[in-house]
Amino acid sequence: MMDKNEIKAFIAKRVAKELKDGDVVNLGIGLPTLVPQFLPEGVKVTLQAENGIIGAGLVTDENRAPRHVVDAGGQPAAVAPGGSFIDSATSFGLIRGGHVDATILGGLEVDAEGSLANWIIPGKRMPGMGGAMDLLVGAKNVIVAMEHTARGNPKILEKCRLPYTAVHCVTKIITEMCVLEVHPEGLVMTEYNPAFTVEDIQAATEAKLIISPQLKPMC
Amino acid sequence: MPKFVSIEDAVKLIPNGASIMVGGFMGCGNAHAFIDALSKSGVKDLTLMCNDASMANGPDGGDFYGVAKLVHNKQIKTLIATHVGLNPEVAQQSMIDKTLEVFLIPQGSFAEMIRAHGAGLGGVLTPTGVETIIEDSPYCLGKQNIDGRDYLLMKPLKADFAIIAGAKIDKAGNVWYKGDTSNFNIVMATAADTVIAEAEEIVEIGVIAPEDVRTSGVFVDYVVEGGKYV
Numbered sequence: 001m002m003d004k005n006e007i008k009a010f011i012a013k014r015v016a017k018e019l020k021d022g023d024v025v026n027l028g029i030g031l032p033t034l035v036p037q038f039l040p041e042g043v044k045v046t047l048q049a050e051n052g053i054i055g056a057g058l059v060t061d062e063n064r065a066p067r068h069v070v071d072a073g074g075q076p077a078a079v080a081p082g083g084s085f086i087d088s089a090t091s092f093g094l095i096r097g098g099h100v101d102a103t104i105l106g107g108l109e110v111d112a113e114g115s116l117a118n119w120i121i122p123g124k125r126m127p128g129m130g131g132a133m134d135l136l137v138g139a140k141n142v143i144v145a146m147e148h149t150a151r152g153n154p155k156i157l158e159k160c161r162l163p164y165t166a167v168h169c170v171t172k173i174i175t176e177m178c179v180l181e182v183h184p185e186g187l188v189m190t191e192y193n194p195a196f197t198v199e200d201i202q203a204a205t206e207a208k209l210i211i212s213p214q215l216k217p218m219c
Numbered sequence: 220m221p222k223f224v225s226i227e228d229a230v231k232l233i234p235n236g237a238s239i240m241v242g243g244f245m246g247c248g249n250a251h252a253f254i255d256a257l258s259k260s261g262v263k264d265l266t267l268m269c270n271d272a273s274m275a276n277g278p279d280g281g282d283f284y285g286v287a288k289l290v291h292n293k294q295i296k297t298l299i300a301t302h303v304g305l306n307p308e309v310a311q312q313s314m315i316d317k318t319l320e321v322f323l324i325p326q327g328s329f330a331e332m333i334r335a336h337g338a339g340l341g342g343v344l345t346p347t348g349v350e351t352i353i354e355d356s357p358y359c360l361g362k363q364n365i366d367g368r369d370y371l372l373m374k375p376l377k378a379d380f381a382i383i384a385g386a387k388i389d390k391a392g393n394v395w396y397k398g399d400t401s402n403f404n405i406v407m408a409t410a411a412d413t414v415i416a417e418a419e420e421i422v423e424i425g426v427i428a429p430e431d432v433r434t435s436g437v438f439v440d441y442v443v444e445g446g447k448y449v
Contacts, residue, residue, distance in 0.1 A: 050326065051244040051270075052399035066278030067247070067447075068386070068398030074245025074274055074305055077399075085398060087405040087433070088244070088270070089334045092327030096347065120352075126314070126323070127304025128271075134327030134347045167350040 007147060007176045010193075013038040014218055015104055015145045015174050019045050026050060026095070026135055028105030029073045031145050035104060046083070048100060050131035052091050055083020072131065095131065096138040103139035105132065106146045109160045112207040114170040114182035116144060117162035129165060136166035148175035154206040156180070156187070177201045179218060186210050191218040221392035221416070221439040229415050229443045230256045233380060236296075238266040240333065240378040240411055241286050242404030245305060246273040248396070249285030250384035250417035252445030257382075258288035265289065266297040268333070268378055270326065270403055272306035295319060299358075299376070301326040324358060328373050330406055332358070336375035337409025344370040381411035383434065384445070387427055388418035392436025395427045408438040417445040 002010060012034035019025060019035070023045045027033050039045065047056040049072045056071060057080030063069075064076050071077035079085065086094070094100060109117040116136060119129040136142055149155055156173060173180040178201050179191035190212045192201060202209050230253065233239065243249035269286050277284035283291045290298075290308050297320045303309040312319035324332070331343045342360060349369045353359055360372040383404040385394035394416060396404065408414050416439045 049399070051247070052402050065398060068400055070245055070247040070278065070399065072244075074247065074271075074278070076278055079398075085396075085401065087401040088326070088330040088403045089406050092330050096327055096345065120323075123314075125304075126310065126321070128300060128302035128323045129325050130271075130302035131326040133325040133351065133353070134345075137346045137349075138327075164351045166347075 002176065008034060010176050011145050011147075011174055014179065015143055016040065018141070018143055018172065019043060019102060023101040024048055024054075024099060026100050026103040026139065028103070028132070030106055032104040032106065035145070048094065049077060050091050050095060050135070052086050052088060053077060053079055053083060054086060054094070055080045057081070057083060092131070092134050095134050098138060098140060100135070100139045102141040102143060103135040104143045104145050105135070107144045107155065109155055109157055109162050110144050110170055110173055111157045111160045112186045113159065113168055115160050115167040116165050116170055117160040119165050120163050122163065132165050136169040141171045142169050144170050144173045146175060148177040149204050154204060157206045158208070177204060180209070183210070188212050189215060191216055193218045221436060221442050223421070223442050226253055226256045226443045226445065229253060229441050230260050230262070232413065232415070232441070233257065233262050235262055236264045237262070237380060238268065238378040240381040240407040241267060241269040242381070242383045242402060242407045243273070243285055243400070244270050244402045246277060246285035246287070247398075248384055248400035248402050248404055249273065250382045250415070250445060251285060253382055253415065253417045253443055254285055254288055258292050258294065263294050264296045265294050266299070267295045268299040268376060270301050270329065272298060272300060272303045272309045274305040275307060290319070293318065298322070299324060301329050322356065322358065324356070325353065329376070330403060332373050332376040333403070333410045334406040336377040337406060340375060342375060343373045345373060346370050376410065378411040379413065381407040381414045382417070383408050383414065384417045385434065386419045387422050388416055388439070388442050389422050389424045389427050389436070391424050392416065392439035392442055393427055393432040394434035394439070395431055396433050401433055405434055408434045413440050414438055415441045415443065417443050419445060419447055
């Protein structure tokens with residue numbers, strides 16, 4: 001059994017294989033921020049932060065300037081050589097306009113139609129959608145990277161019960177159990193973690209999974 | 220030409236019940252010295268339009284970073300924002316105390332709705348929010364199908380005051396922003412009746428090259444010097 005941190009690293013490592021050299025990528029907070037460290041040799045991506053960085057880089061003691069440069073989580077950030085700063089309207093023009101190749105984010109619920117809920121639990125938590133609704137609508141590829149279940153309860157549903165962040169937007173779901181592609185006919189499992197059986201994975205998933213004839217182990 | 224005034228005099232411009240736009244993102248790009256003074260002024264019942272309610276703590280510690288001070292002092296009656304999850308006082312005041320009304324708008328729509336007012340447009344058509352509860356927002360005026368795709372018609376956003384912040388502002392009111400502090404400051408500077416700009420440093424004309432000016436002085440009514448407030 002993997003612990004929480006191992007699960008997150010396992011998912012992030014698999015997500016990293018989705019990215020191509022030269023992609024412009026927006027990462028959500030939490031697990032997605034682990035993805036860059038697992039990028040395959042020769043793959044360089046431009047990280048976009050929706051508050052106004054194109055080409056986010058590593059924060060060091062020397063460049064740390066939290067009064068002037070933060071990421072989309074409000075944490076100290078930096079710009080990489082070749083990067084730039086833009087204002088919010090330009091940033092969301094970039095996002096909605098289809099200039100972001102992939103957005104990687106977590107979800108509370110995702111469903112068989114490729115719709116995602118991740119911004120509000122009515123009456124309990126209302127943190128807000130921030131830039132998520134725009135990213136889901138605008139990014140060319142939407143990859144949901146999350147643990148397969150929450151406290152044993154399925155998060156991959158026939159239909160989201162929480163309010164949508166956006167509908168028909170997700171291209172791929174990557175969890176510690178499997179990789180699911182969103183197709184018009186439903187969720188197609190293309191890869192599975194051999195630590196689980198296909199039956200285990202279906203049992204942890206409310207949506208009916210379609211098993212790809214080319215199903216292979218996740219690596 | 221903008222007027223150059225003290226922070227105290229600029230704060231006096233803002234009456235109870237005013238609507239204010241404050242540029243910045245999680246405190247980065249907030250007009251920190253002005254907000255600090257406003258938070259001590261006792262002005263209340265404000266409508267705040269800001270991306271967020273900042274964070275309970277600043278990046279280097281310190282309580283109530285940026286606009287979080289205004290929330291903490293219960294000066295905000297209505298908050299129009301995109302994300303309020305990093306300031307737990309918003310949930311307390313809105314969901315438990317019921318003293319704060321919050322309207323959440325997608326971040327890209329928020330930027331564009333502000334830009335629309337500043338640019339004299341009657342609304343924004345965006346695919347963002349289609350088939351979500353944003354369709355029920357008072358800021359959403361309906362849905363339009365254009366060439367087979369659905370779009371929401373979002374209202375422009377305007378305010379009595381915009382409070383913006385730049386690292387350098389010259390004596391013509393031209394603003395240069397450092398790092399990613401420009402964020403919402405750029406659109407907000409165009410969308411309010413009165414624009415108050417806080418400079419870390421006021422400089423002579425010519426210090427900011429014309430091609431480096433991101434907000435022209437024509438948008439700015441008042442300039443205050445905030446210094447390197449942290």
